[in-house]
Amino acid sequence: MTKPIAEEAITNLYCSTLPRSLAIADLGCSSGPNTLFMVSELIKEVDKLGQKLGPESPEYQVFLNDLLGNDFNTIFKSLPSFQKEIMSYQLGPGAGPCLFSGTPGSFYGRLFPSNSLHFVHSSFSLHWLSQK
Known part of the structure; x- marks a missing residue:
């Protein structure tokens, strides 16, 4: 249900900034x-x-964040096949590289430097917030 909202947001962001690198x-x-x-x-x-x-x-x-107990190794092991699939079969010619980082920790604290992200997504973690 949220996919159209995320696509509209990334479209607006991309069209207004045309970044060379998208975080x-x-x-x-x-x-x-x-x-x-x-x-x-x-x-x-x-x-x-x-x-x-x-x-x-x-x-x-791409910065993947979750709590310290998350199995980031499983994610990282799946990245080569994900990158091959998305770059070879799903994107057009000349698509930019896709680089991944794991950022463990609680989003109740600071996780990223100021002005370092273009787009932040969260599907299942908003219910943990105690306030807006």
């Missing part, structure tokens, strides 16, 4: 089979826009 964070990413789903949808949307608008495709910097 995306997924808060509460978990480590299951859906971990990389929203990231892949956002990247595909930006790639589709880039093909229409004509500028060079940005490089993608």
Whole structure:
């Protein structure tokens, strides 16, 4: 249900800034089979826009965040096949590289430097917030 909202937000962001490097964070990413789903949808949307608008495709910097107990090793082991699939089969020619980092910790505290992210997504972690 949230996919159209995220796609509209990334479209507005990309079209208004046309960044050469796009930093995306997924808060509460978990480590299951859906971990990389929203990231892949956002990247595909930006790639589709880039093909229409004509500028060079940005490089993608993806920060995956969850609590310290998350199994980041499982995520990292799945990245080569994810990158091969998205770069070879789902994106257009000339797509920028997709680089990943794990950022363990609670989002109740600071996780990233100021002005370092373009887009932050969270599917299942908002229910943990005690206030807006």
